[in-house]
Amino acid sequence: MRSTILLLSEDKPGVLNRVTSLLRRKRFNIVGITAGPTLEPNMSRFAITIDDTEERTAKIIKQIDRLIEVVEVVEIARDKSIMSEMLLAKFRSKEGMLDKLPRCKELYKANDEIIVGFIGTPDEVDLFIEKSKPLGLIEISRSGITTLPL
């Protein structure tokens, strides 16, 4: 079961390392991880996506909560949150291709290359990639999921 864990921690050096080290120790595979500052000063938010059983996910949440810097940790339910991911995609540019790819933004354009950005749910990003393949997609970079509860 894929689930996303959202945690709020003090912004101190090494917190990301503590979290990922813990996940490795307990043999979790990290699907994606995003981190960044919050509106509160000296606090960071991490969104960690893992793919594991419900029982093990519940256990790792309690383990993460033991980390001294972690102030709050919750599992995010898909239907009670906004989950978003950003995609950067590079194409060999073709005339009129952007019309076939709605809701994306052109970020860079050279003679024969174009980079677009797309934001959506992970499923929407998957779909966008599928649609892009026949249109000259060369390379992608996904940000991983970030999330906010409703």
Added chain:
Amino acid sequence: MTTLTGAHIVLESLLAEGTSVMFGYPGGTVIPFFDAFSDYKTLHHVLVRHEQGAAFAADGYARASGKVGVCLATSGPGATNLVTGIADAYMDSIPMVAITGQVRGDMIGSDAFQEVDILGITLPITKHNYFVEDARDIPQVMKEAFYIAKNGRPGPVHIDIPTNVFKQQVDSFNYSEKINLPGFKIPAGTDDKTVTEVVNLIKNSQKPVIICGHGAIISRAEKELRELAVRSHIPVVHTILGKGAFPESHELSYGMLGMHGMAYANFAVHNADLVIGIGTRFDDRITGSLDTFAKNAKIIHIDIDPAEIGKNVKPYLPVVGNIKDVLKQILEVLPEKKHHDWVGEIEGWTRTYPLSTKDTHRITVPKMLTELHKITEGKSIIVTDVGQHQMWTAQYYPQDESNKFLTSGGLGSMGFGLPAAIGARFARPNEEIWLINGDGGIQMNIQELMTIVQEGLEIKIAIMNNGFLGMVRQWQELFYDKNYEGTPITSPDFSLIAQAYGLNHLRCEKPSDIASTIKAARDMKGTVICEFLVEPEDNVFPMVAPGKGLKDTLIGK
């Protein structure tokens, strides 16, 4: 005091925390620390002979005193030598602050001489660790380190300090009064609804049993535990680290459970309809196979660490909280009850399956321990190493008080005994201390004998010499067709060792001399190495074979 430096601030902070003794070993990066030490006459530094000894001594000190143990080492090899002792403290929830020197801040990352990423190494074996960038941060870091080490579920905290920070000049020392740890939660009691549920489960149970673990001792809940057991007439078994929390001479005490627990303790848990786990991790050494563990029982798990609850055993009723507080809440509403039939059933098992030992004309470890228990009236502080002698000591030296049985439970670190006994001696200067060791374990940190001599300490050291790494040999006998590969171990002449270190030595070769040897050792002043030549191929029973459940406890041979 001329100028104040980071080193002074570390020392001032230690004094502010009430530290009176620490265990360490110098080296390049911590010379500034030792340089400042001369200004602090009330703090005693014990020079060990190997940094592992420093960590184990701090660990033993903490176990015997209930206070935070402090150890210190230099960067690189000094720091890595501490690691086993830190891991040991982590597994057994022992409050410890370990300080290491580090290479100069501007050289970190350059693979400088004696640079090691010790923070990376201790990350998974500490409750928390710190790097100190600036000497002005030291008071806050020290305050938090001690606070974290001893509060909630205790554990080791490591502080890495670059040598330039020890030397950095600071204006003044102001110990932090406030701690700022928004993410550090310390559970207290539980809610009324949970208390009611606990009481109802006890009311409705015909066959309850309490498994008491280390947590009961850490939260000093001995009195409440006793009241709970007595008022509801509940048999009590304990984990190895829970030994002494409930008096073993009490009629409701049924000894240790688990792999080498009493058969009747294991059968009690297996047949119970209610298991109350109090401050225990439900470690694999006590549960045996989880598939069959307490299958007919509802399990109440009371622990201060939420992450322990449901980790190994899924409880029917989880109770997160400080054990003393939770038990007090329960006692406020718990009615009296009797379980005569159930207690009678367990009594029956004690008669059918008593502890049994090998029938031999030689000395056995149980024979020696039985004499020691008689002569010391079960009142000595006991420190063990790891192996057969450790399990036998847990079985044959029942105790009525907590914090008197010092043993490496979770990590099972050989070499623990001797340095831990040194630490215990500083914590309890006036009590009798017996170290029970194997011929293997004593040789793993034998260098600490000189620490004993340099410090003028008195410890009675019993070496159970069986010529084997006994516990491993037992497994080879039982599960590997007696293929004794790697387990026969020779020893130096311990009388010459004693002589070289300037210690007393006694050797006991026959059972009839056990009592007189123990008495002679007690009458001697100072440390005595008491060597007992014991049956070479004796086995610890009862035993739950690996992968088996408690119901399959083997009684003997």
